[in-house]
Amino acid sequence: MKTKLLVGLVCAVATTSSLAVNQSPIKIATNNWTSQIVLSHVLGQILTNSGHKVEYVSSATKSQWFRLGSGGLHVQTEVWQGTMADKFNGMVKEGKIIDAGAHDANTREEWWYPEYVEQLCPGLPDWKALLKCSKVFSSDGTDKGLYVTGPWGKPDQTRIRALGLNFRVKKVKSGDALWEELKKANETKKPILMFNWTPNWVEAIYKGKFVEFPDWTQECVSKPEWGLSKDYLYDCGNPKKGWLKKAVWSGMPEKWPCAFDIVKNMNFDNANIAKLAAWVDVEKMTAEKAASKWIKENKDKWEGWKTANCKS
Numbered sequence: 001m002k003t004k005l006l007v008g009l010v011c012a013v014a015t016t017s018s019l020a021v022n023q024s025p026i027k028i029a030t031n032n033w034t035s036q037i038v039l040s041h042v043l044g045q046i047l048t049n050s051g052h053k054v055e056y057v058s059s060a061t062k063s064q065w066f067r068l069g070s071g072g073l074h075v076q077t078e079v080w081q082g083t084m085a086d087k088f089n090g091m092v093k094e095g096k097i098i099d100a101g102a103h104d105a106n107t108r109e110e111w112w113y114p115e116y117v118e119q120l121c122p123g124l125p126d127w128k129a130l131l132k133c134s135k136v137f138s139s140d141g142t143d144k145g146l147y148v149t150g151p152w153g154k155p156d157q158t159r160i161r162a163l164g165l166n167f168r169v170k171k172v173k174s175g176d177a178l179w180e181e182l183k184k185a186n187e188t189k190k191p192i193l194m195f196n197w198t199p200n201w202v203e204a205i206y207k208g209k210f211v212e213f214p215d216w217t218q219e220c221v222s223k224p225e226w227g228l229s230k231d232y233l234y235d236c237g238n239p240k241k242g243w244l245k246k247a248v249w250s251g252m253p254e255k256w257p258c259a260f261d262i263v264k265n266m267n268f269d270n271a272n273i274a275k276l277a278a279w280v281d282v283e284k285m286t287a288e289k290a291a292s293k294w295i296k297e298n299k300d301k302w303e304g305w306k307t308a309n310c311k312s
């Protein structure tokens, strides 16, 4: 009796597509800002639904590159041009990771301030206004302004030096820590200059603007002699219409062909990314819950991301 049941069970499993799928877990990197975490869970739930095993591995963006290159991590759902293009392009060129395509979303990552700051520093959002009013952003009684950013590795010190700004940089640990600083400043309308990006939930809650630095060009970040400073790189802003890409470990197409196709086809626009981030940061859903809600409401979309490689 028992044996028969077992045989039946094995046959049932054998007829589903999952048997063809390599069952070692696909390790999805989760970083320290909300939309990336939710998108990772959306992908994870789709991969699980198509017969894969999935693990979420928390990783800082800085340390993820080596792990993605060596197969310790397999997927990154959000690579942002403004903060990660150099590392990403280098590793793609070396063949260590694969460029799995861009989302439709256009991105921008830049110095930003809430709207009430503008009257305290006339001339904003033009960056030159900051040459005169660093003191407005001081937190220690000196003329030196404070710029608050996260752990995503922009060469802000170099930019400050290149543009002759009188600012120092404070790095906090995560997106959440950054929003805590914003909330505190906003309560008393204290001037704050901080890193922000779009798409993000913040734009729906806090009015504000990005600082307009000299336009980003490839020369600005590769030729010191380009631009205002003849000695330093980064005398420009970040790209205003940056890309948002997916990256995978170079061994992924062979090991999990269906999952690789799903990652390639996975595609989010600005509105959906901002919405998913808001579900978590404004409506206080967990990332898992926000992802499963999106999955339920967008079946048509993600079913289309599966390919012939996903059917046995």
Ligand code: TMO
Residues within 6 Å of the ligand: 033, 080, 083, 109, 152, 197
């Ligand atoms: C990578 N980030 C969206 C935090 O700028």
